[in-house]
Amino acid sequence: MYSLALLTKSCLHTSARILKKAPQNMKGKRASDQRWIARQLNDPFVKAAHDQNYRCRSAFKLIEIDDKYKILKPGYSVIDCGAAPGAWSQVAVQRVNSAGANSEVPIGFVVGVDLLRLTPLDGAHFLSFSDVTDQSIQTQLQELLPSAQADVILSDMAPNASGFRELDHERLVTICLSVADLVERVLRPGGSLICKYWDGALAHHVQSRLASTFCEVRTVKPKSCRKESAEVYFLARFFKKNPKQIHF
Template sequence: MAAAVTRLCWAPQCLRSLHMSVGVQKAKTGAEQLWLARQRRDPYVKTAHAQNYRCRSAFKLLEMDKEQKILQPGHHVIDCGAAPGAWSQVLVDKVNSLGKDPAARVGFVLGVDLLHINPLEGAVFLPKCDLTDPATHRKISALLPSGQADVIVSDMAPNASGIKDLDHQRLVSMCLSLLDLSDSVLRPGGSFLCKIWDGGESDLIRDKLRQRFQLLRTVKPKASRMESAEIYLLGKSHRNKRAAN
């Protein structure tokens, strides 16, 4: 898959929400003005500023973890499409990768993205790596303690082409690649969370998840904008036998 297709979502929305330059604030186009107005009204953008999250998307993961109990101290987690690092910020805290809680197990966070990711204490980043490339899967396995993960999470997405069906198919292909990754590194009993834009091939991902996991849920966090077609598919209790060998 070409780099233009697989570019992961270091969303301009996230960057602008945190760093609105004077030039951006003086946006000339109607679309930019509408976008800026929405950002100013968005309570998650304001709270992200207040709590020093790199992007409002942090609240999607926080909400899903609160409801679905995905993360625990000591977990080894792969954050797919990690840029700009908001999900990794949540993960560092939830799995205790900095060891701030001396009574809890210390976890490990590995973030991967095709784009640059600014360093984050408590996380190891693999920037400029294509998650659809088997070579990236090998790098991930080499960096994971014992070569295995307890949880894989993904908020990645391709660059939007404006063609809904094409964008949907591209994201489906990316999710299928992550399922291949789960076969090689996810522990039996582990969890898998991925974003998908709901569409005609969503059931293909659901079927693949049912084959690999004992429990499948579809989640739409409140922090996900109502007009967005994004949903999250959560597989729990991985049946993987290969990773156990």
């Protein structure tokens, strides 16, 4: 494990050199593709993810949140919703010790689920081509969990962007409410949730649903989120005991 502050510092140091790099072979590419390539080339978190073998830069968002709030602990069971390509699962595997890398602490459990194909990862159990909003997938997740309960639920899910900000916001709110259903089914009392949303008019629906089942709900925007993005996370902690929970 390492500190995000040190990492960010070293990324920025490295980026000072790569910033001078101009994208090559851009002829024939659309302007939006050219902007994306230039942004990737100049992004210190993209470089750091590559250097540290994370599947994508989003790893640093979870690292930053977890370094501050200590959500993931050795021995914990974690559900990672919208796990592809798998960077959050990589972080979760390291922190809950689900690959058994550290023999001195308890071994945890990580299950990741995505609509897309997930490339296998040591220490994680993956459900590819699976929709978290589907009740039968939620049942499958619960059956996979040791003692049918999760200590932590992560959701970095996002629908494919339509280009219409309000529509995308509304679709993500619907997804977040499904995550709230999953929480009420499988999260253990005292457990935590990290759930991405895009800021907008309907976000308060998710916030009030979470506030009714958690003792504490706050919003966090890690430094590694792109500044221009509407992306924010709900961090909900201390799940209240739910009498409706079904146990197998």
